[in-house]
Amino acid sequence: xxxxxxxxxxxxxxxxxxxxxxxxxxxxxxxxxxxxxxxxxxxxxxxxxxxxxxxxxxxxxxxxxxxxxxxxxxxxxxxxxxxxxxxxxxxxxxxxxxxxxxxxxxxxxxxxxxxxxxxxxxxxxxxxxxxxxxxxxxxxxxxxxxxxxxxxxxxxxxx
Amino acid sequence: xxxxxxxxxxxxxxxxxxxxxxxxxxxxxxxxxxxxxxxxxxxxxxxxxxxxxxxxxxxxxxxxxxxxxxxxxxxxxxxxxxxxxxxxxxxxxxxxxxxxxxxxxxxxxxxxxxxxxxxxxxxxxxxxxxxxxxxxxxxxxxxxxxxxxxxxxxxxxxx
DNA sequence: CGGGCATGGTTGAGAGTTCAACCAGTACAC
DNA sequence: GTGTACTGGTTGAACTCTCAACCATGCCCG
Numbered sequence: 203x204x205x206x207x208x209x210x211x212x213x214x215x216x217x218x219x220x221x222x223x224x225x226x227x228x229x230x231x232x233x234x235x236x237x238x239x240x241x242x243x244x245x246x247x248x249x250x251x252x253x254x255x256x257x258x259x260x261x262x263x264x265x266x267x268x269x270x271x272x273x274x275x276x277x278x279x280x281x282x283x284x285x286x287x288x289x290x291x292x293x294x295x296x297x298x299x300x301x302x303x304x305x306x307x308x309x310x311x312x313x314x315x316x317x318x319x320x321x322x323x324x325x326x327x328x329x330x331x332x333x334x335x336x337x338x339x340x341x342x343x344x345x346x347x348x349x350x351x352x353x354x355x356x357x358x359x360x361x
Numbered sequence: 362x363x364x365x366x367x368x369x370x371x372x373x374x375x376x377x378x379x380x381x382x383x384x385x386x387x388x389x390x391x392x393x394x395x396x397x398x399x400x401x402x403x404x405x406x407x408x409x410x411x412x413x414x415x416x417x418x419x420x421x422x423x424x425x426x427x428x429x430x431x432x433x434x435x436x437x438x439x440x441x442x443x444x445x446x447x448x449x450x451x452x453x454x455x456x457x458x459x460x461x462x463x464x465x466x467x468x469x470x471x472x473x474x475x476x477x478x479x480x481x482x483x484x485x486x487x488x489x490x491x492x493x494x495x496x497x498x499x500x501x502x503x504x505x506x507x508x509x510x511x512x513x514x515x516x517x518x519x520x
Numbered sequence: 521c522g523g524g525c526a527t528g529g530t531t532g533a534g535a536g537t538t539c540a541a542c543c544a545g546t547a548c549a550c
Numbered sequence: 551g552t553g554t555a556c557t558g559g560t561t562g563a564a565c566t567c568t569c570a571a572c573c574a575t576g577c578c579c580g
Contacts, residue, residue: 206476206477206480206481207480207481207484208480209480209483209484209488213488213496215500216496216497216499216500216503217483217487219500219503219504219507220487220499220500220503221387222428222429222503222507223502223503223504223506223507223510224383224387224503224506225387225428225429226429226506226507226510227506227510228380228383228384229429230510269381269384270381270384270385270388317365318365321365321366321367321368322365322366324368324376325366325368326509327506327509327510328376328379328506328509329368329372329376330509331505331506331508331509332502332505332506336498336501336502336505337372337375338375339495339498339499339502340375340379340498340499340502341374341375341378341379342495343382343491343495343498343499343502344375344378344379344381344382344383345378345382346490346491346495347382347383347385347386347486347487347490347491348378348381348382348385349490350485350486350487350489350490351382351385351386351389351486
């Protein structure tokens with residue numbers, strides 16, 4: 203156990219700015235979604251993941267792994283989403299332990315309704331305040347952090 | 362109501378990388394704190410804020426405002442911190458509505474015990490994976506975001 | 521085949537956050 | 551002073567998340 207490598211004054215300043223900004227930003231986005239569309243941010247992410255999947259269907263575990271969500275959290279969340287009719291569960295025929303989550307039409311509509319407001323918020327609060335160069339830098343920095351977290355995905359699900 | 366300005370593929374990639382990284386990082390930090398020190402991240406922040414205040418004392422509202430916490434949240438949190446003996450409430454003599462939160466010695470010790478592990482995590486997961494130049498860039502970017510959020514504080518509480 | 525063991529997913533309790541409603545206590549005007 | 555509005559803070563219910571315990575099914579080896 204070696205000595206603690208404390209932060210320099212400069213580092214501390216950057217750290218606080220970063221954590222405050224990141225936190226404030228996600229908070230703002232979550233609040234906007236909840237207010238305008240009545241869904242928490244994590245649920246929005248689930249709907250997005252499903253909407254991009256073939257057949258709008260994913261295994262529970264894939265859905266959980268897609269973003270760092272625990273199985274438990276996902277299970278609760280999907281239960282809730284099923285209640286409001288945005289998602290349906292379907293058991294896997296080949297492996298009777300498994301479950302699929304399927305995005306319903308109603309869920310797709312809800313997502314379509316929520317997306318513009320969300321995207322607008324992201325644009326205004328993030329991209330509009332950064333220069334193109336900074337956007338690029340932020341991409342690099344984010345990927346570096348992800349590597350450091352052992353996140354195996356500098357994924358580019360966009361094409 | 363104008364049309365939605367959607368994200369380009371490139372922006373979308375940056376956005377996902379950023380949100381995943383920021384989220385993963387805070388998640389990791391919160392987890393480390395909870396595991397090693399038995400306190401949620403927000404409570405840690407409260408203790409830090411109090412420890413830096415004169416007399417280790419702050420008005421509830423100042424404490425809430427210091428980071429973007431709601432009055433309600435803070436009230437619940439301080440109630441919990443009082444239970445474990447890390448903070449004490451004291452009523453304000455000049456304004457009988459007001460309350461002070463005071464960090465106890467026990468609370469200060471808990472903070473001292475928690476800090477090294479937390480700082481180590483921040484260093485390893487953030488500063489160790491970035492170049493000095495990237496750290497500087499991240500500072501700029503964070504401040505830009507904060508300005509965009511209307512956060513009045515590009516504050517430098519370090520000195 | 522039968523006994524471990526890993527895997528996919530669910531469940532329930534406990535904890536933190538949010539939202540709206542709610543007290544005081546203060547300030548300000550009439 | 552009394553009425554009104556505002557401010558500082560608390561409370562309770564609803565909701566999400568976490569953690570650990572738990573089924574059920576699949577897998578593999580003797």
